[in-house]
Amino acid sequence: MKSELLWDAMEHIDEARMEAALEQMEPKPAGRKRKRNKLKKGIAAIAAAALVIMVGTPLLAAESPAFYQALYSVSPSAAQFFIPVRKACVDNGIRMEVESAGLEGDTARIYVSLQDLEGNRIDETTDLFDSYAIRRSFDSVGTCSRVSYDKETGKATFLIEITAMDGKDIKGGKITFSVREFISGKTAMEDIPIELEPADLARRETTDVLTDPVTTGGGYSWEAQQDFGVSIEDEAAMEELGDKxxxxxxxPGESLYSPMKNLDISAAGYMDGxxxxxLRMKEKIKLDPHGFVYLMNEKGERLEPYCTVYFAEHTESNDLRVDYGEIMFKIPKEKLEEYKLYGSFYTAGRNVKGDWRVTFSL
Incomplete structure (x- = not known):
């Protein structure tokens, strides 16, 4: 039955979709017209046959993620045609459902909920953890954020906002929203005193160092931006600042202080003024442990970091990867006697994986 549906879908793909796919699949020869009518159906038939052979069963293209991803890279509109319209799906005991959708000028707003049908893995801290994707057949930018949690129903609701790149009104179209994992059960310890004296830390030996670590990013204070003559609005300059x-x-060494599981201070010292x-963060790609520290004197005046360098120890398995954030304060060593160390730390309690995907029309 599914194979028949697939072939039927092939017969109803409109000319514009196939044209777009062909234009991207192969260059157009100069000075000559191609015969497309038969070629269009031929390519579609080959793709369908390849799908059946590849997965071993006559599934729809939507049921083969690899096929769908390849097709989407060739033609978003054609890929959206193959996806059946579904307003809800269930995987790993979690139900994802489109609650409502609406258009207002160049912006579409969609509310999607997650609900645990088997337990209590969803709560008010549920975070999609940047694992979501918003597929659409028109040029646009999209965001997703949690807006509410209903304790009685156990539903966490997220708002998807999609804005057209050209500023024109969105007339409609299909949207595919997918999620591959989420985290929940978050714990936070904010603005807590750390039982380490900044002045004592500055007196530690700093002979054991890493040169040119494999960095994964960085952060810069306003002071650092001013020192290098750039502003956060200048994206090109900010990228160059990363090189500085x-x-x-x-x-990294033995733990000097550990506020929570998978998170500790692994080294400290005074270097280059x-x-x-x-900070050492284990299981970051699974539970997102992270935090930051700052200095504060008796007057309540805070000294924020000058810059932060993020790097990681890469291993054969991502599950064993360890991430680090080296936080640096630009302050004379003799002034550290006036300050105490404080920090805020966060981590999730669980990571839930699945394959949730809903497709719907605006």
Whole structure:
């Protein structure tokens, strides 16, 4: 039955969709017209046959993620044609449902909910953890954020906002929203005093260092931006600023302080006119442990980090990867006697994986 539906779908693909796919699949020869009518159906038939052979059963294209991804890279509109319209789906005991959708000028707003049908893996801290994708056949930018949690129903609701790139009104079309994992059960410890003296940390030996670590990003204070003559609005300059981050970080060692599981201070010392404090984050790609520290004196005046360098120890398995954030404070060593160390730390309690995908028309 599914194979018959697939062939039927092939027969109803309109000329514009096939034209777009062909234009992207192969270059157009100069000075000559191609015969497309038979070729269009031929390519579609070959694609369908390849799908059946590839997966071993006559599934629709939508049921083969690899096929769908390949087709979407060739022609978004054609890929959306193959996806059956579904307003809800269930996987791993979690139901994802489109609650409502509406258009207002160049913006579409869609509310999608997640509900655990088997337990309590969804709560008020549920985070899609940047694992979502918003597929659409028109040029646009999209965002997704949690807006509410209903304790009685156990539903966490997310708002998807899609804005057309050209500023014109969105006339409709299909949207595919997918999620591959989420985290929940988050714990936060905010603005807590850390039982380490900044002045003592500055007196630690800093001979054990890493030069040119494999960085995964960086952060810069307003002072750092001013020192290098750039502003956050200048994206090109900010990218160049990343090249100016310190190239030497402390060698990770034994834990000096651990506020919560999978998160600890793994090194500290004074180097190049700055106090370095290194955070070690285990299972970051699974539970997102992270945090930041700052200095504060008796007057309540805070000293924020000058910059932060993020790097990671890469292993054969991502599950064993360890991430680090080296936080640096630009302050004379003798001034550290006036300050205490504080921090805020966060982590999730669970990670739930699945394959949730809903497709609907605006």
């Amino acid at each position: 981050l310190p190239k030497t970080v402390l060698l 700055m106090l370095h404090i290194q």
